[in-house]
Amino acid sequence: MFKRILIVCTGNICRSPVAEYLFRKRLGSRGIEVSSAGLSALVGSPMDATALQLLRDSGVDGALHRAHQLVPSMLFAADLALGMEKNHIEEMIKLAPEARGKVYLLGKWLDEGDIPDPYRKQRAAFEHVHEMIRRGVDSWMGYL
Template sequence: MHEVACANCYGIQVVFKNILFVCVGNICRSPSAEVMLRQAIAGKDIQVSSAGLGALVDHGIDATAQELLLERGLDGVAHRARQINGAILASADLVLTMERKHVRRIAEIAPEASGKTFLLGKWQQEREIPDPYRQQRPAFEHVYKLMAEGVESWSRHL
């Protein structure tokens, strides 16, 4: 997990054209982070998507997650959850997860994706972002703040 940092230390330009966010259900964290990063890097030739390890396939974004996005001028209404698979992982240049157990699960699904899989909170001392699913709005607000910090940090490297 030190490759990106070292590449930047030595002035090596790492190019990511396809970034994938991963969480469990693909209805709260990963689609929110996807929308946030897409806005943060608008104008760059980078595709951003998301998928879930146990996706609620074809479900839209969680209502509270969507509400928080809308309050910040963003919109996740077009999102439909999808289940992660080897092909999705193979097409990604960078995979950003919310928790360490997601990194481990991706390594089990596609060991070749290990070298390109990191925590969204990598630049915040490898911080994990907890799942707000089925919790009250304050939990979503906390998670949104953590994701915004992670997105902002990663966008500086893209």
């Protein structure tokens, strides 16, 4: 059903790459391509050090990640696009109105709430967000 999943946040250095790498781990060899991008990406930047460490602590290596700017062609190519916040959904639809039917919140199957941006916050904020992302990824697994 879904062959290409795109995950979107603001800078593509904290939330969306964490979700991307967690999805990759969970999906294994199922043949589903997962990528991420940012609405205001810090293009070329590696993942935030705290987000990267939390991934490593859960057995996932995201060291190769580099931030990408979201462009319409990414939304057209994706079968499913997941945002972290309601405003990300709105921005994706503005960028590519044709993608409306495949754009959802990562937390759609949970409480439909936003996953807050931990950028420049303490480790506790990153831990909280990491857990929210993990739960969001887990909630999608039954639909993939």
